Amino acid sequence: MPRQFFVGGNFKMNPATRDAKVALAKTLNDATLDDSVEVVIAPPSIYLIPLQEVLRKDVKVSAQNCYFKTSGAFTGEISPSMLADSRIPYVILGHSERRTLFHETSVDVAQKTRAAIDAGLSVILCVGETLAQREAGETAKVVQEQLDPVIAALKPQEWSKIVIAYEPVWAIGTGKVATSAQAQEAHADIRTYLSSNVSSEVAESTRIIYGGSVTASNCKELSQQPDVDGFLVGGASLKPEFVNIINAKQA
Template sequence: MARQFFVGGNFKLNPSTKEQSFALAEGLNNAQLDPATEEVVIAPPSLYLLPLKEKLGNGVQLAAQNAYFKVSGAFTGEISPTQLVDAGIPYVILGHSERRTLFHETSEIVAQKTRVALDTSLKVILCIGETLEQREAGKTAEVNEAQLKAAVAVLKEEDWSKIVVAYEPVWAIGTGKVATSAQAQETHAEIRSYLSKAVSPAVAAATRIIYGGSVTSANSKELSTQPDVDGFLVGGASLKPEFVNIINAKKE
């Protein structure tokens, strides 16, 4: 069975106003989106999730940028996965490199969050990726496998149907650098090979592995032709009109 093409837009701590977020939603609502991209998901700041839910159409879904590994309690400033489900938000991004580096989330914490998110019926965009130093040391596969291993340890085989793996080389996020299509394909194939050994060949074949790291309309078309690249997680370009071109990367 062919894997559904998936494009996510991570707005991070942007835009600055609700009106600007509405304008981004309106742009997507009015765009001609290629049906070959079967899932389009945007992740605005949490404050704008509910207002955008009322505005979004055209099949575009929402994701939270983070959730905690407890569903309630004395955890000031955190977001509960059960509250996201109650609010009708289907996806959450977990393990983004900024969460790992700026907020010191270990792979074990990310795995714990993933387990609880799935238990509350959220679907997960699970981010992994290496630094430039790690790539230059030839440790890309080792780093990605270590980050996935923690999740594999707490997940059941059937859980993987609700996970999209996002490979985001840290050296390519927001830097303007991008993995070549050959580099992306090689790494995605390594990730799929690891999932085949660590979980099962069926899970490896079915799991979508998307690429993130300075994706633009200029490079998305070639990247989308790679057999193991099943879509994108887009940062800065998701705030620009070119995001539609990235969503439509598979279009002839």
């Protein structure tokens, strides 16, 4: 069975007002979207429920992060069970900004992934290499090391709840983008690794999406690669061109 194309929009800590978020929702609500694509947007947590209430039902929302505990004295954190109770279906975990700015390790990401799956959430799991690692030819090695703790934490059947987002750190917010060939190579390597370390069925069915300065101008070529199953979009998800990215597979 073909993998359903997936387009996520990571708003990060943008834009700064509720009115701006509502305007973004209106753009999506009024647009003609490819109904074969799964669309998910990830606003800052304070706007998750208000946006979910005004968005069209075929556009889902995602948290940008969560903790691995259900409850307790963890000031500033949100638990997976809270997200599930609020009917938030997805959470982004392991984004490079969480890894670099907030010093989350791959083991931390695996713990959060385990907790999210246990709470009934689906996970957008981010992996990717820095420019120095890319230039040293270590892309596959780095990504595999990021995946290993998650592979150890999950049962094979639980991978149906995982979307892997390959995001080369050097392409996030820089205007640089991996070529379609570079993206395809990285995605194919991930799929091969899943086949060897989980199962061929999981490798074939798991969606692997690309993130890193995706725009309306480069999304069509990227979408044509056999192992690119969609996008995790940053800055462009805040602009009207996000609709064009969602519709990238249309002729």
